[in-house]
Amino acid sequence: MAGPTIDALGQFTLTTGLGGLGRAVNFTNSNEAMLGAAVVVVLVFALGLRSRALVPGRTQSLVELLYEFVRNMCVDTIGEEGLRFFPLVFTIFSFILLGNLIGLFPYFFAFTSHIAVTLTLALFVFVFSTGVGFYTHGFKFLKFFVPSGVPSWLLPLLVPIEIISYLSRPVSLSVRLFANMTAGHVMWEVFAGFMLLLTASFGVLGAFASVVPLGLNVALAALELLVAGLQAYVFAILTCLYLHDAVHMH
Amino acid sequence: MRRVSTALLLALAPSAALAEGTMPQMDFANPLTLDQVGWMAVILVVLYLLLSRWGLPEIGKVLEHRAGVIAKDLAAARAAKVEADQAVAQLNATIAQARAAAQAEVAKAVADAKADAAAKAAALASQLEAKLAESEARIDAARAAALAAIKPVAAEAASSILLKLTGSQPAEDKLAQRLDDALAARKAA
Numbered sequence: 001m002a003g004p005t006i007d008a009l010g011q012f013t014l015t016t017g018l019g020g021l022g023r024a025v026n027f028t029n030s031n032e033a034m035l036g037a038a039v040v041v042v043l044v045f046a047l048g049l050r051s052r053a054l055v056p057g058r059t060q061s062l063v064e065l066l067y068e069f070v071r072n073m074c075v076d077t078i079g080e081e082g083l084r085f086f087p088l089v090f091t092i093f094s095f096i097l098l099g100n101l102i103g104l105f106p107y108f109f110a111f112t113s114h115i116a117v118t119l120t121l122a123l124f125v126f127v128f129s130t131g132v133g134f135y136t137h138g139f140k141f142l143k144f145f146v147p148s149g150v151p152s153w154l155l156p157l158l159v160p161i162e163i164i165s166y167l168s169r170p171v172s173l174s175v176r177l178f179a180n181m182t183a184g185h186v187m188w189e190v191f192a193g194f195m196l197l198l199t200a201s202f203g204v205l206g207a208f209a210s211v212v213p214l215g216l217n218v219a220l221a222a223l224e225l226l227v228a229g230l231q232a233y234v235f236a237i238l239t240c241l242y243l244h245d246a247v248h249m250h
Numbered sequence: 251m252r253r254v255s256t257a258l259l260l261a262l263a264p265s266a267a268l269a270e271g272t273m274p275q276m277d278f279a280n281p282l283t284l285d286q287v288g289w290m291a292v293i294l295v296v297l298y299l300l301l302s303r304w305g306l307p308e309i310g311k312v313l314e315h316r317a318g319v320i321a322k323d324l325a326a327a328r329a330a331k332v333e334a335d336q337a338v339a340q341l342n343a344t345i346a347q348a349r350a351a352a353q354a355e356v357a358k359a360v361a362d363a364k365a366d367a368a369a370k371a372a373a374l375a376s377q378l379e380a381k382l383a384e385s386e387a388r389i390d391a392a393r394a395a396a397l398a399a400i401k402p403v404a405a406e407a408a409s410s411i412l413l414k415l416t417g418s419q420p421a422e423d424k425l426a427q428r429l430d431d432a433l434a435a436r437k438a439a
Contacts, residue, residue, distance in 0.1 A: 012274040014282040026285035034290050038297040045305040052312050054319060060312075067309045087302035095297060111286070115275045120287045182275065 006193030008186045012113055030111040037098035037111075066094070070236065077240035081247050085240075088128075092121065093236035100181060100228035104221070112231075113181035115174065122174035125239045133246035144249050173238055180231050184224045191217045397433065404429055 016023040017032035048056075048063030056064055070090045074082035082089075096112055103110020111117050133141040145162040146155065191213040198206035198213070277283060405425055412420045 009273055014274060014280060014286060016282065026282055027289055028282045028286040030286045031289040031293065034286075034293045038293050041297065042300055042305070045301070045309070049305070049308050049312070052308075052315075054316055056312075063309055064313060067306065067313070087298065087306055090306060091294065091298045091301050094301075095294060111290075113275065114283070114286065116278075116283050116287050117290060120290065178275070182273075 006190055006197070008189040008193065011110075011185060011189060012182070014114075029109045030114060030117065033099060033102050033109040033111045034095070036108075037095055037102055040098050040102075041094045066090075070094075073237060074240055077237060078244045078247060082240065082243065085132075085243050089236055089239055089243075092125070092239060093232055096121070096177070096235050097229065097232035100232055101225075103181065103185070104224055104228060110181055110185055112177055113185055115178045118174040118178040119170065121235070122170040122177075125173065125242060126170040129239075129242040129246040132243060133249070136247055137249060141246075141249065144245065148250075169238075169242065173235065177231050177235055180227050184220070184227055188217055188220055188224070191220070397437075401429060401433070404433075 014028045014030060016027060017029045018027050021027070022032075044059065045063055048060040051057060051060060053060060067090075070093055071083075071086055074086045074089055078085065099110065099112045102108050103112065133144065137143075145159050145166065147158055147162060150158060194213045195210035198210045200206070202209065274280070275283075408425060408429065409420055412418070412425075
């Protein structure tokens with residue numbers, strides 16, 4: 001007899017979503033989750049803006065809290081010029097946060113666990129912040145790679161290091177988010193599969209023993225909730241940091 | 251049994267599980283892997299436009315309006331406090347003024363009363379003094395009268411005593427002399 005096996009990676013398989021229409025234009029199940037995330041963000045804004053009360057209700061407080069959180073992050077990290085990039089940072093932050101949170105629900109796709117998605121986002125941030133750097137400072141932006149206050153004979157060593165560390169930014173930015181989300185979801189799946197294996201192998205005894213992986217999954221759920229928020233925050237604040245470097249060059 | 255031990259191994263080392271199967275994330279032969287990125291770009295652009303043109307400015311307006319209302323209320327409260335402080339200062343000044351006036355009034359009344367009493371006491375004293383002087387004068391007059399009356403009696407008694415003792419009439423002027431001496435001595439004593 002063929003017992004259950006652990007398929008920890010099947011959850012990341014891309015299929016087409018939205019029925020026949022989606023199949024025709026290759027609209028994937030991850031895009032469904034993205035659309036869901038965007039719709040939730042817009043819906044929360046619409047609900048929060050419904051009353052525009054002087055003393056805000058719950059939904060309005062939530063939206064205002066998010067607004068001020070990201071706005072302060074921009075101003076504190078980039079400076080007053082950061083307000084120009086506030087809508088962009090807010091879009092990225094809310095999109096990743098909702099993507100992470102939606103992915104935590106069973107049967108929902110976690111699109112931030114796809115390296116293609118996170119790498120695209122990270123490359124966009126990288127290219128955009130580099131563009132801002134050249135737009136703000138012209139070719140003087142290249143001085144960013146020449147650390148000030150070091151003896152000139154060290155420069156041939158330091159400049160390549162600076163360039164490599166700059167170029168590795170999109171890699172670390174994308175892999176951090178991708179690896180965190182993937183690892184969490186794989187662990188969940190592995191422990192859940194382990195429960196099925198225990199039950200299939202030891203019957204009633206195994207079913208009772210499954211309490212251990214179940215408890216581990218409950219604990220993991222709390223951890224994953226933290227990771228979902230934290231990684232969205234890390235992605236947003238690093239975006240702000242890169243924009244700070246582009247605007248201020250130090 | 252054997253399957254369980256492999257499962258244990260897999261559970262303890264998720265990296266082993268990753269190595270075993272191919273990751274769908276790395277399957278770039280699947281056109282969907284890159285197609286999802288295109289749709290993500292579309293969704294993100296729409297989300298960005300909605301948030302930057304509508305959502306965020308509207309929330310900003312709500313927050314700005316609230317900050318304005320709070321600032322206005324604070325300014326009004328501050329003005330009211332200044333006004334109240336002024337009224338309190340004015341009240342205190344009025345009270346101090348009234349107290350000073352009352353104290354002056356009391357002091358004046360006390361001084362008046364004192365002066366009045368002193369005048370009355372002086373008048374009474376002078377009246378008493380006059381009465382005293384008058385009484386003394388009367389006493390002196392009475393004494394002088396008494397002394398004057400005692401002299402002829404004493405002279406008569408002395409001449410009669412001398413007559414009975416000696417049988418001779420004393421000399422009138424000598425007797426008067428001795429009487430005066432005796433009276434003066436009695437007076438001095």
